[in-house]
Amino acid sequence: MTIVSIFAVCASVLIGLGIYGLIVDPNPLRKLLAVNVLGSGVFLMFGVVARRGAAAGLGGDPVPQAMVITAIVVAFSATALAVAMMLRLYKDTGRVTLVADDAETDAQKGAAE
């Protein structure tokens, strides 16, 4: 077992866990958390590929590493936007759900606007 294959297993299982949580958990906040775990797995996969590209005296290929730094910041922006949407939904309807609107929530929406 090399360090590359150990962390490749780690990254792929994290991706699997994230996908599972994203599908199964009905709570949007938990889905968001699962997306973050999924994202961490994808980033780690970049790290594994970068580590395998170690050359010319560097411990890893700096190009995928720089892309992950950018990606972490973008993932945070998306998370912040999603949280803001959930909190607004909660404020307006008293619920946070991805289930299709029924008459009751439609009425509440109308009242809020």
Added chain:
Amino acid sequence: MQIAFDIALVVLLLAIAGWTIVAREAFSAVVVFMVFGLLLSLAWVRLAAVDVALTEAAIGSGVTGMLLLNAAAILRPVEASYARPSVSLRIIAGVFAAAVAGTLGGLVIMFKGEPVSLAPLVLDHLPASGLDNPVAGVLFVFRSLDTLLEKVVLVLALIGVWSLAPDKFWGGAPGLRVFGERQSILVFLAQTLPPIGIIVAVYMTWVGASEPGGAFQGGAILAAMWILVMVAGLRNVPPISSQTMRLAMMVGPLCFLVIGLAGIVLAGSFLAYPAGLAKPLIVVIEITLALSIGITLGLLAAGAPAKAPAS
């Protein structure tokens, strides 16, 4: 020995990630997720990516964790309202997730070809930029367009968050919850940590040209210090209509853009640096960006305006 450490780290990471997914309450799931982020930075150090480790610890675990923790606390009342997923859905999702994970892992582990690496190419061209940190070289020289656009994404996300405010609160202050009165240890920390944190942030931004660090990591630490001070109630969250704050938020991306446009005239292409001036220009960009990233991350964590503007 090192392999044993790596295996132990991976087992711990996966156990904690699994806990985040199956935890009963969202609040504890978020707390576990923050621990996960810190352990993940260790994994990044093991993968020889110290720049990424610093970013993950500061943004991935710290600021994201704080944002989600606040949301979990507010949304706690609705948590009981979700129906438990059916067993068949869980089995199908489990099989699907395992198939994706197995395929990905198998592809990467069984890869037999010659590894592709841009490292030699980066090192060949790095001396011309005057930088010593290859990751900073990629971020600010070779792929600087990505870095510039990523700043635009941060600003767009903030505009998105602000636009979720009800009309009557537009121009007011974000509704970050303040815990100052009740927990004096928080106030103590908010008074003690920022001087140290700001020095660390400045140092990290400054050494980014030659050592691991840079505008992202420095900006994230600045943001953490600012959030700490706001949450402890020592300083008010500024209203989103504040011109000073908006200027500080835009100075980094604008400086980057102006230097990039000047490159068309002085160096022959957009985002190119004139020969010999690359390093000083990059340092100027990094310093202004660190300030802007700090302000923008802090405001993203503070959320949508929730107070009416003072008239």
